[in-house]
Amino acid sequence: MNIHGSVAExxxxxxxxxxxxxxxxxxxxxxxxGHGSLIRQCVSENAQSIVTIxxxxxxxxNPDDLGNYPDSLQDDIRYLESLGVTDLILPQYxxxxxxxxxxxxxESLDSKVLCGRNRVGHFKGVLSVVMKLINLTQARQVxxxxxxxxxxxxxSKMVEAYxxxxxxxxxxxxxDEYGLALSSRNRRLSSxxxxxxxxxxxxxxxxxxxxxxxxSQLSDWGFQVDYCEERWGRRFVAAFLxxxxxxxxxxxxx
Ligand code: PAF
Numbered sequence: 001m002n003i004h005g006s007v008a009e010x011x012x013x014x015x016x017x018x019x020x021x022x023x024x025x026x027x028x029x030x031x032x033x034g035h036g037s038l039i040r041q042c043v044s045e046n047a048q049s050i051v052t053i054x055x056x057x058x059x060x061x062n063p064d065d066l067g068n069y070p071d072s073l074q075d076d077i078r079y080l081e082s083l084g085v086t087d088l089i090l091p092q093y094x095x096x097x098x099x100x101x102x103x104x105x106x107e108s109l110d111s112k113v114l115c116g117r118n119r120v121g122h123f124k125g126v127l128s129v130v131m132k133l134i135n136l137t138q139a140r141q142v143x144x145x146x147x148x149x150x151x152x153x154x155x156s157k158m159v160e161a162y163x164x165x166x167x168x169x170x171x172x173x174x175x176d177e178y179g180l181a182l183s184s185r186n187r188r189l190s191s192x193x194x195x196x197x198x199x200x201x202x203x204x205x206x207x208x209x210x211x212x213x214x215x216s217q218l219s220d221w222g223f224q225v226d227y228c229e230e231r232w233g234r235r236f237v238a239a240f241l242x243x244x245x246x247x248x249x250x251x252x253x254x
Pocket of ligand 1: 027028054056059126129130148151
């Protein structure tokens with residue numbers, strides 16, 4: 001695997017290369033099997049499979065959340081090598097944001113609901129960095145997990161709105177044996193919290209319950225519910241266990 005420690009290194013190494021079979025999985029590191037499923041798909045569909053690891057500060061509205069984001073670069077590198085990734089890019093802030101965050105991409109409808117309601121500016125940071133990473137790599141296939149369904153939807157809209165020559169591929173959520181959606185944040189749960197978190201998906205997927213009933217059951221169990229809502233043919237939830245914010249969504253089946 002070629003490791004490019006900066007945007008400049010990547011630009012030098014990739015200049016003149018064939019972009020037609022380039023796939024990208026943008027990540028913030030702390031990789032787990034959920035990323036693994038995107039990366040395997042990317043490796044299987046593209047001659048050049050690129051992963052970026054960049055903890056993007058502009059999408060964190062809460063500095064503690066940014067500070068607590070897990071860092072496991074050496075393990076991540078071993079994992080990516082085992083999956084057969086051809087290129088890893090590790091951009092620097094000054095390279096991605098030469099004008100700081102004064103030039104950005106924003107969306108004014110779908111980004112203001114669900115995770116965008118309380119995480120003000122979150123999707124502005126996500127869309128801006130994703131556009132930069134797609135343009136930088138010139139990837140023709142880019143892979144996103146549907147656990148972050150709102151993100152996947154917004155990135156798909158952005159690519160269409162800006163005529164970007166890129167296909168956005170949404171992959172199903174990977175879950176543990178109890179149905180808990182895999183997430184880097186799960187590492188921060190205590191064993192009691194993990195047990196509770198594992199009950200969330202079954203409740204969300206129970207179509208005999210409405211969203212108010214789900215929210216109130218989660219509160220009774222000790223979650224602090226941010227939202228539980230249905231839209232776009234799916235049911236979404238975001239809830240805190242202590243400091244850890246968990247999200248999940250399922251397709252509506254009734
Ligand atoms: O889903 C993530 O890990 C991030 O939001 C992304 C897409 C890498 C942008 O920073």
